[in-house]
Amino acid sequence: MQSSTETLLLQAAPAPGGGMMPIFLMVGMFVVMYFFMIRPQAKKAKEQKKFADSMTSGEQIVTTAGIHARINRANEDGTLQIEIARGSFMTIERSAVSMEMTAAARKKAGTTEVAAK
Numbered sequence: 001m002q003s004s005t006e007t008l009l010l011q012a013a014p015a016p017g018g019g020m021m022p023i024f025l026m027v028g029m030f031v032v033m034y035f036f037m038i039r040p041q042a043k044k045a046k047e048q049k050k051f052a053d054s055m056t057s058g059e060q061i062v063t064t065a066g067i068h069a070r071i072n073r074a075n076e077d078g079t080l081q082i083e084i085a086r087g088s089f090m091t092i093e094r095s096a097v098s099m100e101m102t103a104a105a106r107k108k109a110g111t112t113e114v115a116a117k
């Protein structure tokens with residue numbers, strides 16, 4: 001006959017072979033998060049940086065604020081001097097140029113090449 005202490009210990013014992021399943025689930029969740037969230041964001045950031053570094057004078061751009069302009073001069077300190085209207089200039093950071101909106105504006109205008117100044 002079993003005592004009440006032995007009965008409680010037998011009921012509380014974990015099922016055999018169930019210890020590895022939670023670890024596999026955690027690893028699987030991390031892999032899914034990496035491939036669906038972290039990796040695409042890193043790829044997009046890399047493309048945005050490449051786009052910002054490749055901008056030259058004469059290109060039509062759209063800023064993140066929605067301003068359509070032409071690059072007048074690329075400065076050494078990472079800024080761009082843009083011409084909004086004839087004789088109206090503004091200095092902005094390279095990171096303020098939207099890659100998506102610039103591509104959409106170029107597609108709408110039918111030009112994908114750099115405009116010559």
